[in-house]
Amino acid sequence: MIEQAPLWTVPVAGAVLLALAGGAAALRGGLAAGRASGAGTPGAEAARLLVQQRRSTVAADRLLWRLGPAAVCVAATLAVLVVPLGRWTVWDSPVGVVWFNAMEVVVWAGLWLTGWGANSVWGLVAGYRFLAQGLAYELPHMFALTTVALGAGSLRVGDVVAAQSGLWFVVWMPVAFVAYLVAALGMAFWGPFDAPAQADLAGGVGAELSGVDALLLRAGRYLMLTAAAAFAVPAFLGGGAGPLLPAWLWSLVKTAAVLTLLVWLRDRLPTVRMDRFTELSWVVLLPATLLQALLVAIVVLVR
Amino acid sequence: MMLQLFLLLAAALLAIGLYGALSQQSIVMIMMGIELMVNAVIVAGAASWWFLSPHRPDGQVLVVVAITVMAVEMAMGFAVTTAIFRARDVDMTDMAADLKK
Amino acid sequence: MQLVVFVVCAVGAVAAGAAVFWVDSMARATFALLASFLFVAVDVLLLDLAYLGVLIILMMIMEMVVMAVFMIMYMMNPAGLMPMSMVHNRRGSLAIAVGTFLVLAAGILLIHWPTRRGAPPAEPTRQLGEALMGSKMLVMMVLGLALFATMVATVVLAQHRGRYHRYGDELDRRAPDDPIRGGVGR
Numbered sequence: 001m002i003e004q005a006p007l008w009t010v011p012v013a014g015a016v017l018l019a020l021a022g023g024a025a026a027l028r029g030g031l032a033a034g035r036a037s038g039a040g041t042p043g044a045e046a047a048r049l050l051v052q053q054r055r056s057t058v059a060a061d062r063l064l065w066r067l068g069p070a071a072v073c074v075a076a077t078l079a080v081l082v083v084p085l086g087r088w089t090v091w092d093s094p095v096g097v098v099w100f101n102a103m104e105v106v107v108w109a110g111l112w113l114t115g116w117g118a119n120s121v122w123g124l125v126a127g128y129r130f131l132a133q134g135l136a137y138e139l140p141h142m143f144a145l146t147t148v149a150l151g152a153g154s155l156r157v158g159d160v161v162a163a164q165s166g167l168w169f170v171v172w173m174p175v176a177f178v179a180y181l182v183a184a185l186g187m188a189f190w191g192p193f194d195a196p197a198q199a200d201l202a203g204g205v206g207a208e209l210s211g212v213d214a215l216l217l218r219a220g221r222y223l224m225l226t227a228a229a230a231f232a233v234p235a236f237l238g239g240g241a242g243p244l245l246p247a248w249l250w251s252l253v254k255t256a257a258v259l260t261l262l263v264w265l266r267d268r269l270p271t272v273r274m275d276r277f278t279e280l281s282w283v284v285l286l287p288a289t290l291l292q293a294l295l296v297a298i299v300v301l302v303r
Numbered sequence: 304m305m306l307q308l309f310l311l312l313a314a315a316l317l318a319i320g321l322y323g324a325l326s327q328q329s330i331v332m333i334m335m336g337i338e339l340m341v342n343a344v345i346v347a348g349a350a351s352w353w354f355l356s357p358h359r360p361d362g363q364v365l366v367v368v369a370i371t372v373m374a375v376e377m378a379m380g381f382a383v384t385t386a387i388f389r390a391r392d393v394d395m396t397d398m399a400a401d402l403k404k
Numbered sequence: 405m406q407l408v409v410f411v412v413c414a415v416g417a418v419a420a421g422a423a424v425f426w427v428d429s430m431a432r433a434t435f436a437l438l439a440s441f442l443f444v445a446v447d448v449l450l451l452d453l454a455y456l457g458v459l460i461i462l463m464m465i466m467e468m469v470v471m472a473v474f475m476i477m478y479m480m481n482p483a484g485l486m487p488m489s490m491v492h493n494r495r496g497s498l499a500i501a502v503g504t505f506l507v508l509a510a511g512i513l514l515i516h517w518p519t520r521r522g523a524p525p526a527e528p529t530r531q532l533g534e535a536l537m538g539s540k541m542l543v544m545m546v547l548g549l550a551l552f553a554t555m556v557a558t559v560v561l562a563q564h565r566g567r568y569h570r571y572g573d574e575l576d577r578r579a580p581d582d583p584i585r586g587g588v589g590r
Binding site for chain 1: 429431432435438454455458459461462465466468469470472473527529584
Binding site: 305306307308309310311312314315316317318319320321322323325326327328329330331332334335336338339342345346349350352353354355356357358359360361363364366367368370371373374375377378379381382383384385386388389395 | 407410411414417418421422424425430433434437440441444447448451452453456459460463467470471474475478479490491492493494496497498500501502504505508509512513517518520521522523524525528531532534535536539540543547550551554555557558559561562564
């Protein structure tokens, strides 16, 4: 089953994450090419940002400002450590599901710090927007993960994959899967939940960012989206299970499929205002995930 | 010896929190002091579970209680601050203690 | 190795805790407190308490980010642009705090601590879960009740609008009249 990979695989996990995120960015560039005046390819854009001079603002809280975008990148990388690639996982933590949740919450702090640090009203308002959105998506997300752990009877990601050898969780936990995908979009402030980075706030949290910091925030957004897509595979889609191909390739294929769906959704849905989403989340999504958890609990008890 | 080190850490955190809770005037800062003191309880609870009686779950349950206490304390603290601020326009304990002029 | 990690994190936790009352900026104070919690979480992880350690990380990040919002809402100098002091009886507090630490430290070092009884379980998380759902069920029930009471109490305290604002003087309005409309079509 899932086994612990040696320590030197940590950079490998990071490289795979980065490659997938780069692919997502390129895909996004390709999809948006027809609509928006295009920035260049992800590589060219990264190179441009790397040599760009950093902008400074009056009375910025520089320490916290620099910390924010870096925290988003680090959180995505740490979150992906518990995600197995086929048979191997970098860190076979006994509480992998909780670990993923904790690392995803780091984005809250990262985005708020990014918005706060610049001493700019746009960034600060965007930081508050993200917090409102975070409070809305977090509980359905937590209950979706709880449902997964409940179905598997374990918080270890390897056990979650093993529990799906007969039937993938997505089949009998569809509501939790949908709630998870909604939260995945929310935590990467992506698609309908991109209010914190909207043009009506001059770019939102990244309004005053430039150079390396801007690169870190944009990369962190793609990394977080990729990490969320990657975790959906062991949690709902049976991990590396599949015919013909080796397990690690199945993991990658499934991750790429989920990621493509998330990227494709970006321009298909209008931005949802976070107060509307809050009510939607608490009145519709939360009871739905609770019922889903109840259903799964009954199945687990009866089985 | 490690137990003593953990407990010393807890004592240091408790002392810092106590200083903050006693000396600060702002309600929000007082809450931060209290949170530090609860933090000390977490350290002490976890350490005494591991070093004294790991076969019983009591230490772990104590940590869970401490974490919950922290959440309750913060929520109630902010609600009270909001209520006082709305009614009296102050957020400092000294001013809130004064009689309404 | 473990000792090194412990000492680094212990010093970090205490230093970050002290920084909370040292820095001028409210945002920095909040995140200093968060750093203190994260250091403590690493020390808890050292004790083989994987679930509780990660839970502390998860809860404290959320709590502190929410706390930062309130700090900035209520404090007069959130960004720390000018030095300020909002303390009373600093010397007395310091004396009490130092005295408390000395008494506790003396107790910790002088007491003859009992030796460990029993062995740690293979899965501490399972031990905790079974305790909370079994022998310590009362604790869990009280915590749940306390959290529910907290939710109700905080909303009652912080909300200045009551049901008469929302549903009219006769309580006969069908859809509540809220300043911000929600997302499910009301």
